[in-house]
Amino acid sequence: MLFGKSCRQCVVRDAALCAALTDSQLEPLARCGVQRSLARGETLVRAGDPAPICANIQSGLLKISQISPAGQEMIIGLLWPGDFIGTPFMGDAAPPAQHDIVALTPVSLCQFPQAIMERALADHPMMERQLLRRTFTALGDVRGRISRLARATAQARVAGFLLETAHRQGDDDGETMLIIELPLSRGEIADLLGLTIETVSRQIGKLKHAGVIGLPGGRRIAIHDPDALAEAAEAVI
Amino acid sequence: MLFGKSCRQCVVRDAALCAALTDSQLEPLARCGVQRSLARGETLVRAGDPAPICANIQSGLLKISQISPAGQEMIIGLLWPGDFIGTPFMGDAAPPAQHDIVALTPVSLCQFPQAIMERALADHPMMERQLLRRTFTALGDVRGRISRLARATAQARVAGFLLETAHRQGDDDGETMLIIELPLSRGEIADLLGLTIETVSRQIGKLKHAGVIGLPGGRRIAIHDPDALAEAAEAVI
DNA sequence: CGGAAAGTTGAATGAGCTCAAATGGCGTGG
DNA sequence: CCACGCCATTTGAGCTCATTCAACTTTCCG
DSSP states (O other): OOSSGGGGGOOOSSOOGGGGSOHHHHHHHHTTOEEEEEOTTOEEEOTTOSSOOEEEEEESOEEEEEEOTTSOEEEEEEEOTTOEESOOOOGGGSOOOOSEEEESSOEEEEEEOHHHHHHHHHHOHHHHHHHHHHHHHHHHHHHHHHHHHHHBOHHHHHHHHHHHHHHHHSOTTSOOOSEEEOOSOHHHHHHHHTOOHHHHHHHHHHHHHTTSEEEEETTEEEESOHHHHHHHHHOBO | OOSSGGGGGOOOSSOOGGGGSOHHHHHHHHTTOEEEEEOTTOEEEOTTOSSOOEEEEEESOEEEEEEOTTSOEEEEEEEOTTOEESOOOOGGGSOOOOSEEEESSOEEEEEEOHHHHHHHHHHOHHHHHHHHHHHHHHHHHHHHHHHHHHHBOHHHHHHHHHHHHHHHHSOTTSOOOSEEEOOSOHHHHHHHHTOOHHHHHHHHHHHHHTTSEEEEETTEEEESOHHHHHHHHHOBO
């Protein structure tokens, strides 16, 4: 639970929100957190929901997506363990959810009533500080994604996605995994990168034929040559 | 100045950070803010700067940009009056600046030493709350941009950019200007939208020939048919 | 097995890029 | 006041990369 004792075991990349609190501060809050699980495909937040959920992802992967007027799905971004969902603002200050949030894998998270979240942040400035820092980081991440989407070739988009996935599946020391489990289908990768299924498949095929990666089966990807992959990710039209 | 009396006159779209403070709270802080002006083209922040600047934009327009390894400039985003620059984290918690920030027009802003900013936020939770809210808003904005860059046609990118500029140059009631002063060159628009100069020019030409917009001269744009422009902005491949 | 979904591969089309040249605006200097 | 040069913008022609449409193969589960 976010504020409970078990929160300290949360799989979070940066410092957990609750790490700033002492045990005695945690105690009265512990009852309010709700441990929750999502199955693959389950929707956590639907665009337009008046009171967005506040939650901290413990394990699993979710997508933030948007359906265009034409019915085309666009994946705005991914949410990994340690990421925070929702805005801790109440009442008329709370903007309605702008995007759908759907589990791509089985997900466990700890969810909080928004009012409790609001109160806890007001009572514990260190928590608010942590949340602010995390939000700044997210802003930087998203800005980084923009440059990739705006100008990069299909090759660079795919290579960059593989690298980022390897990085986020690695341990906390920044080590990247050399065999990663792709949590997305080709179609979802396409929606994430602004490409088509066929193009994603072709680019992965190219990387495989070049010996940069291997496809050991299933949705696993073996990264044989991280440097070459990084180089491919830099390519710009 | 950000915390001074004159701060209340800041041209800010959302609530100013300091609006949460009483006059007596403002008093001891007022001396620390530095009113600063930038000429067009002047660089406020350079990528890699160890201690990023904290500032609040009062008037003018800046670009957040990144130079790719190939030397190609990519404009990550724009900063309009009311936007906040920098992260209020000190010491080793402060990440180095990731992007360049350059004035596109004459700019006036109020700048603060980072230590003062940090302290003020710690002392005044309402300020931190405002900053958090503003950052969430910025995150939502940037996520919105992603979908445009990932899949939208050149036509939609250009139309969307014109609409957003009209919107941000409008008054606080959400009214959009029908004659806007484009603060960017064709080249800068191209860098912002991930297109080439020629394509931007062609798309603007198309919109003009369709009667949707007019070019009264200079870098002004008259929006004759806002609805048609909005429709063009929706177009997706 | 067998059917459905996911993924791969191929050929043709088209949007946007590149290269190149023409046009227009604007300040400088004669 | 006009000629000139510089820069931004516009316009044109050919090309490239990603998409589209379509067929085929593989994987996943019942």
